[in-house]
Amino acid sequence: WSPQPPKESDNFQAKFLNMLFILGLLIGFMILASWALKRMMKARVTQINQTSLIKLLETRPLSPKSIVYLIEIENTKILVGESQNGLNYLASFPEITETQIYTE
Numbered sequence: 001w002s003p004q005p006p007k008e009s010d011n012f013q014a015k016f017l018n019m020l021f022i023l024g025l026l027i028g029f030m031i032l033a034s035w036a037l038k039r040m041m042k043a044r045v046t047q048i049n050q051t052s053l054i055k056l057l058e059t060r061p062l063s064p065k066s067i068v069y070l071i072e073i074e075n076t077k078i079l080v081g082e083s084q085n086g087l088n089y090l091a092s093f094p095e096i097t098e099t100q101i102y103t104e
Helices: 008-051 098-103
Strands: 054-063 066-073 076-083 086-094
Touching: 008 054
Parallel strands: none
Antiparallel strands: 054 066, 066 076, 076 086
């Protein structure tokens, strides 16, 4: 008595489950790679900010096409806006020392 060959539906189910498993692994790898890349970029920006005279303190998107940057250059904070029209100076904030805080 010889064993019966696997049914067509059993073979399809096995291949389909294998495909889903591989797809899940690929999606998981992409999520992990994205997280690692974001972490590396954040560490790089932090490292550059520590050694540079020009420091990017914060960015804030206002709309899909406009962003505001807070930059520090030699203890002066500068607010710059970027839009489709280019880069625009918005304001500057001199450094506030502790003595100025207590005297006001």
